[in-house]
Amino acid sequence: MRNPFTKTYTEAELQTFDFLRLLKFFEKLKNKEMSRFLPAMHSRKYQKDEVVFFSKDPSQALYLIKKGQVHLTIDVKDNFETILEVNKGQAFGENTFLQNTKRIYTAIVTSDEADLIVIPHFAIQEIFDSNPKIKAKVMTALAEFYNENNQRLFRSYRESFGFFSLRQMFE
Numbered sequence: 001m002r003n004p005f006t007k008t009y010t011e012a013e014l015q016t017f018d019f020l021r022l023l024k025f026f027e028k029l030k031n032k033e034m035s036r037f038l039p040a041m042h043s044r045k046y047q048k049d050e051v052v053f054f055s056k057d058p059s060q061a062l063y064l065i066k067k068g069q070v071h072l073t074i075d076v077k078d079n080f081e082t083i084l085e086v087n088k089g090q091a092f093g094e095n096t097f098l099q100n101t102k103r104i105y106t107a108i109v110t111s112d113e114a115d116l117i118v119i120p121h122f123a124i125q126e127i128f129d130s131n132p133k134i135k136a137k138v139m140t141a142l143a144e145f146y147n148e149n150n151q152r153l154f155r156s157y158r159e160s161f162g163f164f165s166l167r168q169m170f171e
Helices: 011-021 031-035 121-130 132-159 166-170
Strands: 042-047 051-053 061-067 069-076 079-087 106-109 113-120
Touching (some): 011 031, 031 132, 061 121
Antiparallel strands (some): 051 106, 061 113, 069 079, 069 106
16 A cells, blocks of 8 residues: 655656666665755756866856766866766766865867756755765765776776876875
């Protein structure tokens, strides 16, 4: 028998939860936990070559790609070098989960248009402050994400014959 006091969700909310579950940061959250993010989420459309944010900007939001493609780039001698291509069902701007951070890369739309879901930093922090279990799950996912990135970085360094100083990363 179904509990009459259990929260039911609309079809649109359930579709949003299915989308969020594709993203590492939300994959371990239950529907009830994900529902906390719904009021904070808003959609934003971007056009080709539009900058979502620049390197060194304050980390003010997490971006989830519903449609389109975004390149994450770093500025190397006045030239933008793509470090990662993010597509539908992926997220970027993950350092917004941390307090007082700045962007480490520039995000540029490379598809004709991109539909992004934006979750503001202040809303994420309010959710974390009132829900320590949600914060623990998301921060664990963030640690796993950064660990995977470090592994890729070290693998790339080994394969590149050490053309850059890895020591600089730890200074």
